[in-house]
Amino acid sequence: MTASKTVLVLCTGNSCRSQMAEALINHDLAGQVQAISAGTQPQPKVAEGAIAALQDLGIPTDGLYPKDLSAVIDKSIDLVITVCDHAQESCPVFPRPVKQIHLPFHDPHGEPLESFIRVRDEIRARLIPAVRAAFGIQPQ
Numbered sequence: 001m002t003a004s005k006t007v008l009v010l011c012t013g014n015s016c017r018s019q020m021a022e023a024l025i026n027h028d029l030a031g032q033v034q035a036i037s038a039g040t041q042p043q044p045k046v047a048e049g050a051i052a053a054l055q056d057l058g059i060p061t062d063g064l065y066p067k068d069l070s071a072v073i074d075k076s077i078d079l080v081i082t083v084c085d086h087a088q089e090s091c092p093v094f095p096r097p098v099k100q101i102h103l104p105f106h107d108p109h110g111e112p113l114e115s116f117i118r119v120r121d122e123i124r125a126r127l128i129p130a131v132r133a134a135f136g137i138q139p140q
Contacts, residue, residue, distance in 0.1 A: 005078040005135050007035045009127075014039025014066040015047045017083045017105045020054060020120050021127055027059045028128050032137055036075065042066035047109055049116035056117065079134050081127065099134065103127055 007025060011018040018037035025035035043066050051061045080100045084107065103126055108115035132139065 004031065005033050006076060007033055007079045007081060007131060008072060008075075008077045009035055009037040010039070010069065010080055010082050011037075011084040012040050013043040013109065014068075015043035015045065016050045016107060016109050016116070017119060017123065019046050019050050019064050019066075020116075021081070021083060021123050023054050023059050023061060023064060024120070024124050024128060025131060028124070029131060029137065033131055033135065036067075036072055036077075038067045038069045038072045040069055042068050047116070049108060049111070049113050050120075052113055053116035053120040057120075079131070081130070083123075083127075101130055101134065103130060 009018040009021040009025070014037055018039065022035040022037035025033055029035075046061075046064050046066060051064070054061050077098050080098055082100065082102045083105050085104055105119050105122055105126075106115070108119045131137070
């Protein structure tokens, strides 16, 4: 793979799961895949637990903010990953055909930091390999 691919991680509020997935993809697959995230009904801010769980691993959180799907739908997207059932059900039709994967994760919103860490680790364990497989990227 020579060119960087773009992944859109989509959920409802774009405040927990999709934000952690965006940061993890951009960290773990830097230079190979660029992730953006959005929500069908974005919250006003990223959940503090999501920020803390990412910072716990030393992953940068600068620039993370909830985005409405309309802000990213016209971007060149190579893969859409829905991380909640509601986002999968309301996933829009994109301007051009795009591969979609549904990988639901528990919503830790409003729960203790330990829940965010558990979901973060599950995202890293399941979603990163799915992105690698979708683009034929070998583990380093």
